[in-house]
Structures are given as structure tokens and as C-alpha cells.
Amino acid sequence: MYWSIRFFGLDDVYHTPWFYTLVILFALNLTLCTFRRFLRLLKTRKETPLPDEEVLKKKAMNMMVTNHDSDFIIDIVKKRYRMTHTDGQGAIFEKGVLSRYGSLIIHCGIIITLMGSFIGLLYGYKGFVVLRKGEIKDHMVVGGRHEKRHPLGFSIRCKDFAVSFYPGGEPKDYVTTLEIIDNSRFVMEKPVRVNHPLSYKGLRFYQATYGNEASFLFTIGGEKILLREREVYRRDNLSLMVVRFARQIHDFGPGVLIAYLDGAEPKTVWFLKDVKKMKEQTLSGVPVRLDDIADDFFTGLEVSRDPGVGIVWTGFACILFGLFVHFFMYHRNIYLRKTADGMLVAGVCGKNPEGFRKEFSQLEKEIHGNRSS
Amino acid sequence: MAIGHHSILGIATFGYLLLFILHVFYCATRRERVISFIWVMFSVTFGLHTAGLLLRWVESYMMNIGHAPLSNFYESLIVFAWSISLILLILKKRITYPFITMGSNLIALGFMAYGSLSPSVVRTIQPLIPALQSNWLHIHVITCFMAYASFAVSFICGIVLLLTWKGIVPPKEKLEEINYTSIMIGFSMLSAGILTGAVWAHYAWGSYWSWDPKETWSLITWIIYALILHARFMKGWGGTRIAVLSIVGFISVLFTYFGVNFILTGLHSYAT
Numbered sequence: 001m002y003w004s005i006r007f008f009g010l011d012d013v014y015h016t017p018w019f020y021t022l023v024i025l026f027a028l029n030l031t032l033c034t035f036r037r038f039l040r041l042l043k044t045r046k047e048t049p050l051p052d053e054e055v056l057k058k059k060a061m062n063m064m065v066t067n068h069d070s071d072f073i074i075d076i077v078k079k080r081y082r083m084t085h086t087d088g089q090g091a092i093f094e095k096g097v098l099s100r101y102g103s104l105i106i107h108c109g110i111i112i113t114l115m116g117s118f119i120g121l122l123y124g125y126k127g128f129v130v131l132r133k134g135e136i137k138d139h140m141v142v143g144g145r146h147e148k149r150h151p152l153g154f155s156i157r158c159k160d161f162a163v164s165f166y167p168g169g170e171p172k173d174y175v176t177t178l179e180i181i182d183n184s185r186f187v188m189e190k191p192v193r194v195n196h197p198l199s200y201k202g203l204r205f206y207q208a209t210y211g212n213e214a215s216f217l218f219t220i221g222g223e224k225i226l227l228r229e230r231e232v233y234r235r236d237n238l239s240l241m242v243v244r245f246a247r248q249i250h251d252f253g254p255g256v257l258i259a260y261l262d263g264a265e266p267k268t269v270w271f272l273k274d275v276k277k278m279k280e281q282t283l284s285g286v287p288v289r290l291d292d293i294a295d296d297f298f299t300g301l302e303v304s305r306d307p308g309v310g311i312v313w314t315g316f317a318c319i320l321f322g323l324f325v326h327f328f329m330y331h332r333n334i335y336l337r338k339t340a341d342g343m344l345v346a347g348v349c350g351k352n353p354e355g356f357r358k359e360f361s362q363l364e365k366e367i368h369g370n371r372s373s
Numbered sequence: 374m375a376i377g378h379h380s381i382l383g384i385a386t387f388g389y390l391l392l393f394i395l396h397v398f399y400c401a402t403r404r405e406r407v408i409s410f411i412w413v414m415f416s417v418t419f420g421l422h423t424a425g426l427l428l429r430w431v432e433s434y435m436m437n438i439g440h441a442p443l444s445n446f447y448e449s450l451i452v453f454a455w456s457i458s459l460i461l462l463i464l465k466k467r468i469t470y471p472f473i474t475m476g477s478n479l480i481a482l483g484f485m486a487y488g489s490l491s492p493s494v495v496r497t498i499q500p501l502i503p504a505l506q507s508n509w510l511h512i513h514v515i516t517c518f519m520a521y522a523s524f525a526v527s528f529i530c531g532i533v534l535l536l537t538w539k540g541i542v543p544p545k546e547k548l549e550e551i552n553y554t555s556i557m558i559g560f561s562m563l564s565a566g567i568l569t570g571a572v573w574a575h576y577a578w579g580s581y582w583s584w585d586p587k588e589t590w591s592l593i594t595w596i597i598y599a600l601i602l603h604a605r606f607m608k609g610w611g612g613t614r615i616a617v618l619s620i621v622g623f624i625s626v627l628f629t630y631f632g633v634n635f636i637l638t639g640l641h642s643y644a645t
Binding site: 014117126166168170171172173174193194195196197204206207208302304306309312313316319320323324327328 | 438499500502503504506507557558560561564565568571572575576577578579580581582584
């Protein structure tokens with residue numbers, strides 16, 4: 001069972017070879033269909049002869065103009081429509097031709113987006129950096145099934161970290177003041193907060209998490225030592241480690257459990273910060289004093305590089321523009337044809353018949369309204 | 374403050390209930406005057422609904438945690454109902470059929486009532502967590518809910534298309550046209566919602582697409598509506614088949630909205 005889940009990647013379907021294969025097949029299919037559609041569109045553009053009189057008369061919108069010649073009508077129609085064809089018989093005008101390419105633009109946008117995301121998959125990576133206040137790091141930890149270190153190419157230093165809370169206790173804002181040090185030269189300092197990442201040399205740093213970790217200031221044999229949980233301290237014949245930290249032990253305040261070796265025998269002992277007797281004790285003949293406990297914040301920064309983002313954004317822009325063109329613009333033709341009875345003007349639209357009817361009656365008014373001239 | 378937003382939204386909820394009763398009354402009596410009264414009543418209810426939302430916005434500022442009412446599940450329910458009414462007003466000229474307004478008002482009533490009555494819904498104004506403190510919040514949430522609302526109208530068209538009640542049910546071609554218009558608006562809005570969400574995620578979470586359940590399900594919904602559009606325009610589908618697909622599409626919308634919140638957890642779980 002476990003083996004089959006692992007083999008088909010059911011625990012992480014979206015990053016399995018078979019899912020990638022499906023997406024690639026889809027992208028290929030989409031590309032070919034879009035290309036075929038493009039060829040078809042080109043073909044129909046070439047074949048636009050002026051329809052016959054009988055055909056035009058059957059159009060929902062048509063009018064017969066008897067008191068004006070063709071040049072006069074052409075001049076009026078030309079103000080609003082683009083003339084694509086003219087001959088001795090009449091003329092063809094059009095508007096909103098872009099709308100015919102709307103779906104093409106949308107599909108190209110999807111292809112571009114997929115291309116961008118594949119570039120991101122191939123050349124992008126993600127990692128994590130945990131920094132304490134004042135700490136400098138030049139690498140991040142890259143996750144996945146096996147964690148490993150990845151160099152940043154420069155160093156980052158957490159100059160400061162601050163959290164603010166709402167009166168109710170929910171976090172309001174957390175900010176890391178980050179310094180970038182490149183080639184041991186200070187480059188810049190910028191606050192990194194949620195929704196406001198820092199970008200440097202193609203890497204982006206995001207405020208992801210934060211937490212606090214206590215640190216303990218000891219005086220061991222007259223020497224000031226800062227220790228954290230699980231940190232081991234060794235000197236001469238004393239070796240000790242902070243095993244546990246408790247913020248409150250009964251009524252005695254905060255305390256630290258220390259494990260040490262007394263000869264070869266491991267022992268543990270509690271140090272309580274606010275209790276005189278238990279604040280200073282002698283371990284293996286060395287006087288050890290707990291001076292202070294500080295709750296330090298650490299900040300968790302997510303790091304990512306994705307060279308495909310620009311392409312993905314381009315794809316998005318194409319999709320949105322294409323949707324607008326496809327759904328909210330429409331293509332229409334105005335035909336002008338000489339007949340025995342006069343000039344026949346007819347209008348044809350692909351969609352939005354109501355909008356076009358208004359437009360056509362406006363045109364009708366303009367042509368007939370100039371009767372006096 | 375004498376009148377809080379809760380009481381105004383309560384009156385709006387009552388308005389939707391009254392609208393439903395008026396519709397039933399119309400179906401029984403078929404008096405045309407009822408229809409014009411319904412539109413007056415609907416405008417008043419929508420005005421109250423809008424005022425309630427704005428008041429909640431103002432009240433949040435008076436609590437010093439000012440933000441648009443787009444941040445938690447209760448607010449999303451109210452905004453969902455509001456978006457449906459807005460779509461109805463935008464399409465007012467085309468939707469002259471009481472069946473469609475009745476269905477839309479009923480859905481709005483359902484969301485309003487669920488929001489104000491369910492014991493599991495937190496109705497207080499909550500402060501905005503850091504991840505939501507962005508201008509993308511407004512455009513992302515509004516586009517998504519406009520999409521959901523349009524799909525709700527399309528769902529009603531789908532249901533009505535399957536009914537046969539002469540005299541009351543509008544002609545099939547008209548219904549299909551309304552259905553197409555609402556899917557067209559919905560699909561554009563959903564695309565805009567997903568894409569603005571992706572851009573926001575890039576700035577907030579460090580990745581424009583994380584296969585978060587909400588993202589995955591909105592993509593599934595998007596694909597379903599893309600299929601409907603292709604079926605209609607490339608294959609010439611119509612009638613019952615499109616009606617059924619419109620219903621399936623809205624079920625997917627509902628799962629994206631409710632199901633993901635209740636069943637699956639992910640990055641979008643502010644809303645529960």
C-alpha cells in the first residue's frame with residue numbers, strides 16, 4: 001500500500017512525472033489546436049467577397065439609400081468603420097476585428113503561462129532561512145524529501161525583528177529588518193514583512209514565520225556564557241547541556257534543567273532564576289550561576305527563485321486581455337452595394353445583436369439625416 | 374452607536390424573505406403590478422444590504438481595526454449574497470423573468486440567513502491578520518464573488534431550463550441567452566479572480582501557485598466552465614445538456630466555497 005502510494009506519488013500528485021506528462025500533453029494539444037485555429041482565421045480573412053444583393057437584402061439590418069451616391073455613404077461609414085474592400089460594385093467595412101482573435105489570445109496566454117511555469121520548475125527553487133536577531137547566514141535550507149543546504153551567493157543579516165499585536169492578542173504585523181552583505185560589503189537594508197518581500201539578485205525573501213527561543217546567560221567559573229536549549233558547554237572537567245526550559249515552575253518563576261557529567265555519571269539539576277539558593281550551584285567543583293533568561297525572537301524567511309514569473313505574468317495579461325476582447329468586443333461588417341433601386345447598405349454582426357441594432361440605426365440616422373445637403 | 378450593521382443586515386435578510394413571498398404571490402396571481410413592486414422592494418433591500426456592509430466597514434474603523442468587510446466567513450457570506458443581487462441589477466434589462474429573480478433572491482436569503490443564524494459562524498468584526506493586509510484582498514475577493522454570483526444566476530437558468538411550466542417559465546432561447554451572459558461574466562471574473570489571487574500569492578506566500586485546495590478547486594471550476602463554453606460554441610450544445618452542465622458547474626463553485634473550507638484545510642483557511 002505504502003509502496004504504491006509512493007510509486008504513483010499520491011502523497012504529492014502535482015509533482016509526479018505522470019502529472020507533468022499530462023500537463024505537457026495538454027500544452028501540446030492546446031498549441032496545435034490554437035495553431036490550427038489561427039490558420040483557419042487567416043484563411044477566412046482572405047475570402048471576403050461582396051455578397052450578392054439577394055443575400056444582403058435578407059440581413060436583419062439593411063436599408064436602401066436612393067438619394068445619395070456611394071462616395072457620400074462611404075465617407076460617412078468610413079468615419080466609424082475601417083474599409084477593407086472596394087470595387088465598382090460597392091464596399092466592405094468592418095470594426096472590432098480584434099474580437100475574432102480573442103480566443104486565440106486567451107489560448108496563447110495559457111500556453112505562455114504554462115511555459116513560464118515550466119521554466120520555474122526547471123530553474124527555480126525554494127528554501128528557508130531561520131535567523132536570530134543579529135545572526136548572519138549565507139545559505140538556505142532546501143526542503144523536499146532530503147533537506148540540504150544551498151548557498152545564497154551572498155549573506156543576509158537579521159538586524160532586527162519586531163512583532164506587534166492587536167489588543168485581542170492576534171499578531172498585527174511582523175517585520176524583519178534585513179541587511180544584504182555581498183562580497184563582505186554592505187549593500188542594503190530593508191524591512192521584510194508579510195506581503196512585502198525583498199528581492200535581491202533574483203532571490204526573493206518572504207516573511208513566513210517567527211517564533212521565540214530562550215537563551216540563558218550563565219557565569220561558569222567566572223566566565224560569562226550564553227547558552228540555548230540543547231547547546232552543550234565543555235571546559236576542563238565540566239561538560240553540561242541545557243535540557244529543558246520552563247517559564248514557570250510552581251511559584252518559583254522560570255527555571256532551566258541542566259544535565260552534566262559528574263565524573264562518568266550523568267546527573268540533572270534545576271537552576272531557578274528567582275530563587276537564590278538554586279540560582280548558584282557548584283557542579284563538578286565549578287561554580288555555575290544562572291544570571292538571566294532572555295526570550296529571543298527568531299524569524300523564518302522563505303527564499304525563492306523563479307525565473308519564470310515574468311513569463312507567467314505575461315501569460316496572465318494575455319488571458320485577461322483576450323477574455324475582454326473575446327467577450328466584450330464584437331466583430332461587425334457593413335456592406336455597401338450598388339443595385340438598380342439605389343445603394344443597399346447592410347450590417348452583419350457575430351454577436352451582440354441588440355448593441356449592433358442601436359449602432360446601425362445611428363448610422364441610418366446619419367445617412368438619412370443629411371438629406372438636405 | 375444606536376443602529377449597528379447587524380440590525381440593518383437583519384432587515385435586509387427580512388427583505389429577501391419578503392421578496393420570495395412576493396414572487397410566490399406573483400406565480401399564484403400573475404398580476405403584472407406585483408412585478409414592478411418586486412423591483413422597488415428589491416432596490417430597497419439591495420440598498421439596505423449595501424448600507425449594512427458599509428456600516429460594518431465604518432464600525433471596524435471605529436474599533437481601530439479598520440478593513441473592508443471581506444475577511445472572514447461571515448463577511449464572505451454577506452458579500453456572496455450582495456454580489457448575487459448586484460449581478461441581478463446589472464443584468465436587470467435582460468432578466469425580466471420572475472423565476473430568475475426569485476431563485477437569486479432565494480439563494481441570497483439562504484446565505485444571509487445562514488450567516489446570521491448559524492451558531493458556528495463568528496459574526497464579530499475581527500482584526501486583519503498580516504497575510505490579508507494587502508490591496509490585492511479587495512480585487513481578489515470581489516472578482517471571485519462576482520464570479521460565484523454570476524454562476525449562481527447561471528445555475529438558476531440551468532434549473533429553470535429543466536422545468537416545464539407554461540406561462541411562467543421563460544422561453545428556452547431567452548434562458549439560454551441569460552445563461553450564456555452570466556457564464557461569460559462569471560468566467561471572466563473567475564479568471565480575473567484566480568489570476569489576481571496568483572499574483573497576490575506570489576507576494577504573500579512566495580509562490581503564485583501552491584496547489585492549495587482552494588486553488589485546485591477553483592481551477593476545476595474554471596475548467597468546467599471552460600468546457601461549457603467550448604461545448605456551446607465549438608460543438609453547438611444547448612438545451613438540457615448545457616442546463617445540466619450549468620448545475621454541475623455551480624456545485625463545483627459551492628464545493629470551492631464551502632467544501633474546501635469545511636473539509637480540506639489549506640492556506641485559504643482564514644474563512645472558517
